[in-house]
Amino acid sequence: QITLKESGPPLLKPTETLTLTCTFSGFSLTTSGVGVGWIRQPPGKALEWLAMIYWDDDKHYSPGLKNRLTITKDSSSNQVVLTITNLDLVDTATYYCAQRPVGIRGTAFANWGQGTLVSVSS
C-alpha cells in the first residue's frame, strides 16, 4: 500500500520561508522512473503544480515560482522536502505531495497525500 503524508507549519508570516516534508511508504524513490511532486490548491481554487523530483535526482520547477522553490529528497528516509522562500498572502493553500509511478507515459500522479493547509498571514 502506497501512502504519502505532508507535514509543515500551519501558519507563517509574509517574507518567511516554508519548509514542507513529504514522508512516503510503499515505494522507493530509488526505483527507475519514480517521481514525487508537489501541488498546491488555494482555498476554492484550482490545482497548481509546483515542483517534481525523480529517482535520478532530476528536478523540475514551475517556471513562475522557480526562483522561490527548492526540492530535495532523502531516499533512505523516504522523504521529499520542498522549501518556498519569501512567502506572500497568496501562498495560502493546501499543499499536496503525490507520487509519479513507474509505467505511466508522461507524468501523472497516481497516489496523493491528504494535504496540509498552510496559511500566510501578518
Add this chain to the structure above:
Amino acid sequence: SYDLTQPPSVSVSPGQTATITCSGDKLGNKHVCWYQQRPDQPPVMVMYQDSKRPSGIPERFSGSNAGNTATLTISRAQSVDEADYYCQSYDSNTVVFGGGTKLTVL
C-alpha cells in the same frame, strides 16, 4: 507557458452521459490524465495516458485525446460522480493542470 482550458461547470442528469473537455495547443500529441476531487478530499486519478483507467475506477469512465482536445466521458452518471475534475498534461518538463470543471449531477 502551456495552458489547458476546461469549462468551469458541466451539468448532467442522473443516468445520462457527462462530457468534460480539456483544450490545449496540439494536446493530442501529449499524454493527458484526469483527476476527480470531491470536497475536502485530495484528488484521485481517474484516467491516465488519455484513456487508461486505474484499478478501481468504474468502466463508466472513459477518455480520449485528439487534435487540441482531450475528453473525459462519464456514462450513466451517478450522484457519487458529482465532483471537480481536473485534466493534467506535461510540456517541456512542466506539469500543467487545467482550471477544473465542476460536475453537477441533478
